[in-house]
Amino acid sequence: MANGGPVEHGYPHLETVRAAVTALYRRLSPDSVRTFAVSLAPADVAFCDTDDLHLGAQRVARELVRHFRLPDARLIVGFREMTHAADVELTAGPEYFVELNDRFRTHRRDIGAALAHEVAHVYLHRLGLAFPTTAENEILTDTVTAYLGAGWLLLDAYREDGVSSQKLGYLTPEEFGYVLAKRALLFHEDPSVWFTSPQAHTAYTEGLARARRDERQPPLVAAGWAGRRRYAHDRRHGTEAPPAAPYAFAPGAGGRLQVTFPCPTCHQRIRVPVQGRVRARCGLCRTVLECDT
Secondary structure: OEEOOOOOOOOOOHHHHHHHHHHHHHHOOHHHHHOOOOOOOHHHHOOOOOOOHHHHHHHHHHHHHHHOOOOOOEEEEEEEOOOOOEEEOOOOOOEEEEEEEHHHHOOHHHHHHHHHHHHHHHHHHHHOOOOOOHHHHHHHHHHHHHHOOOOHHHHHOOEEOOOOEEEOOOOOHHHHHHHHHHHHHHHOOOHHHHOOOHHHHHHHHHHHHHHHHHOOOOOEOOOOHHHHHHHHHHHHOOOOOOOOOOOEEEEOHHHOEEEEEEOOOOOOEEEEEOOOEEEEEOOOOOOEEEEEO
């Protein structure tokens, strides 16, 4: 939790974020992902200064448990002095003990954001979905929180001015914006209407531009002129596409040239023959893609 210190910006964890989206689709089915088409509503986690601290925290925790489809899970929320925003004890359940940083006693509007990350930890624990290292696992948790409709709270908790700053979670603001934009493009929603932080609006706008760029990479038909020209040049050189390119060429059956590229929805790599216009369906998330190979 950044609290008055510098906030990291940009996309330093982008590859891990994309791997997290792929892993989520692999663990769930596309149909299961689509059961999260409705994001957590602001009214469900609203917390007024006049609300009882502990009763209010328990109420917000119940709403998050409901959102993540964990009907038998019970969160016991407490507060203590700590460095991080929150911590959860991952056990067999059904009770999970969550501790929140004491600062949330007076920053109650962000309790929902802190709890969203911890409930996502419980959700992933029950799914048995984890990455090898602690750092990667935290990126996975933030990504899943955002992609499944509760992570807009974490981005909205980002506030920064000339004398102070606050950011919850392990993704940068722009990375949160990117994942929320991926979700928005899939479910046709606009999470920016729920933001109360001006900095969250800015980060979401930047993340949305980055997410739309994924949908305009060759060999997708939506690729721009410059991308199409670069792709045609690389195709003439067969397997010599530059390492930075999102696509790669390789010989297929019978020596026919094929191109592989990431699905713009789930980032699973897709392989299609180089034969002009072709329609491809991602085998993981089932997105249908119009390509010009």
